[in-house]
Amino acid sequence: MSEKSSNKFKFNIYWMYALVLALILGVWFFKDKGTSQEVSWSDFESWVMKGGVENIIVYPDDSRAEAILSDSLAKVVFKNYKPQKGTKASIQAQCPKNIDDKIDAWRQQGVFKGKCKYERTGTFTNILWGFGPIVLLILFWIFISRRMSGGAGGGGIFSVGKSKAKLFDKNNGTNVTFKDVAGLAEAKVEIAEIVDFLKNPQHYTKLGGKIPKGALLVGSPGTGKTLLAKAVAGEAEVPFFSMSGSDFVEMFVGVGASRVRDLFKQAKEKSPCIVFIDEIDAVGRARGKNASMHSNDERENTLNQLLTEMDGFGTNSGVIILAATNRADVLDKALMRAGRFDRQIYVELPELSDRQEIFNVHLRNVKIDGSVDVEQLARQTPGFSGADIANVCNEAALIAARRKKLAVQRKDFMDAIDRIIGGLEKKSKIITEEERRSIAIHEAGHATVSWHLKYASPLIKVTIVPRGKALGAAWYMPEERQIEPKQALLDEICSLLAGRVAEEMFLGFIDTGALNDLERATKIAYAMVTFYGMGESLPNVSFYDSTGQTYGFSKPYSEASAKSIDDEVAAIIAEQYQRARQLLEEYAKGHNELAELLLTNEVIFTEDVEHVFGKRKWASRTEEILKATEEAKKSENAESSNGDNPAEAVSNNDSEAQETPPPFTAE
DSSP, rough: OOOHHOOOOOOOOOHHHHHHHHHHHHHHHHHHSSOOOOOOHHHHHHHHTTTOOOEEEETTTTTTTEEEEHHHHHHHHHHOOOTTTTTOEEEEEETTTTTTHHHHHHHHHSOOOOOEEEEOTTTTHHHHHHHHHHHHHHHHHHHHHHHHOOSSSOSSSTTTTSSSEEESSSSOOSSOOGSOOSSSSHHHHHHHHHHHHOHHHHHHHHHTTOSEEEEEEEEEETTTTTHHHHHHHHHSSEEEEEGGGGGOOOOSHHHHHHHHHHHHHHHTTSSSSSEEEESSSGGBOOOTTOOOSSSOOHHHHHHHHHHHHHHSOOOOEEEEEEEEEGGGGBBBBHHSSTTTEEEEEEEOOOOHHHHOOOOOOTTTTBEEEEEEETTHHHOOOOOHHHHHHHHHHHHHHHHHHHHHHHSSSSHHHHHHHHHHHHHHHHTTTTOOOOHHHHHHHHHHHHHHHHTTTTTSSSEEEOOOBEEEEESOEEEOOOOOOOOOOOHHHHHHHHHHHHHHHHHHHTSOOOOGGGGHHHHHHHHHHHHHHTTTBOOOSSSOOOOSSSSSSOSSSSSOOOOOHHHHHHHHHHHHHHHHHHHHHHHHTTHHHHHHHHHHHHHHHSSEEHHHHHHHHHHOOTTTSEEEEEEEHHHHHHHHHHHHHTOOOOOOOOOOSSSSSSSSSSSOOOO
């Protein structure tokens, strides 16, 4: 069936355009382009007697004759006549019945020596040339009218206001169910309750409950909002309409509102049903907050129609609206109120147990060996979303296939994380010996200071191998804390500044490698003063606006407060800079050992730092980290002994910041 359908003849509208154009060109090239004039028979006969007629064409059907004039005679008959190649002037007249005798007499007199042709005017060719263009234009107009009204193939100008929602039902469902959605336990409970409400409404209505009108899925990109909606479509035994918020937006005025009306009209006909609008912020942005100087009433009209349909004067029972967005702060308040979206379901980044479930889901079709510890992978990927974990599993399989392995091993997963975060390893990148030493001292400074700070994250690995745009990086496994104490923020600033301090102390100069460190440290310091109320001069004051109502044209504080903030931030940075200097002065010998070890091996692990400084005082997971790094080091050595280049894990680089936080905190 598929081969027959693929070879089936398909009509294209552009063929019609080509046919009309060919017809016009044919008429233009094949018709007689000469100048023609209707005259009386006496004039016709007089022009023949003058000897200026080249050929005569007789049409016996309508008793008409046509004389093709020579150029010299045509200039006399037609004053503005200009001879052109391929064109001739002619005269036409009603001829007598004895035209044949007249032509014979002209030949005998020698006034006509050309050819005489007899043609019929009623032939099929003449009829085609006469009425064919008109018929084609009529057929073309009918075809265009049907296309515009959505008849031939659907979707024309007159159907532009129709909804583009895709319908899923029992006969056309999805293969995704709640079993395919790992983690998101709380979100699945609320979503499953809505599905159960549609399946068994009497179980809830007998207690006086009403079906919720809408649920809004809010979360970061890649956390599984759309996947959760697909699972609802697969689980629900009711019709499921799915479309994107951008499908309402069109260049024509009134189209968005028309599509909203048509969508709810279809939904009411299929009631009870579920309508899913993905990326609803494309049409649901707050009205009157557009800072641009031009207006866009079309989007607001679409939003007004959506508000009316969701909870307006008319009834809308049996239709539940699901929507997803990662920009809930920009949505209109009228859209967010109870009665429209009764529930806001937050789909957050997965926790440790959730990440383990997500790994198990994505590893179903991946062939792995016994070296892969799913729990360990989950612990080493804090901050990863479900989409990030899926990318890790796929990248690990590609790396294993590239290395001609029969199964995906733990080393492949580690390299996949390195590849995603830091980019491709660049051992061929030309770095001078002075640059290598500067990078080693910089990274050793981070490792030394973070090892002796209470709230610093446990060290995983430090490398000076270039990868992507990074010349060197350090990986840590941060504690997954919900609340950060002030000292933890100060410790992070101190560890970030340690690289710049090490350069100044042990090299005698500073360079541009600490760009990312300084940027992150400055942002943390400003957040402490302006957001968290941790400043000494402005205590317990926060200028953070969680509602997003301000345009940003002015600062929410005075110039005097701005100076106090700048002074406070500068003091925090200077204090932590001196703190890092004191730690490096105290542990200068160990720092130099780490730097030399980095120059020699290009990578060091937790056990190397512990060998230099001893056990870490505040390490809550030191044994776990040591075990993980020991396995990673053994894997590195095994790869090296087999002739493969070891791939060290890296994260953010010191020269460029990243928007999304990496799984491990890096410079």
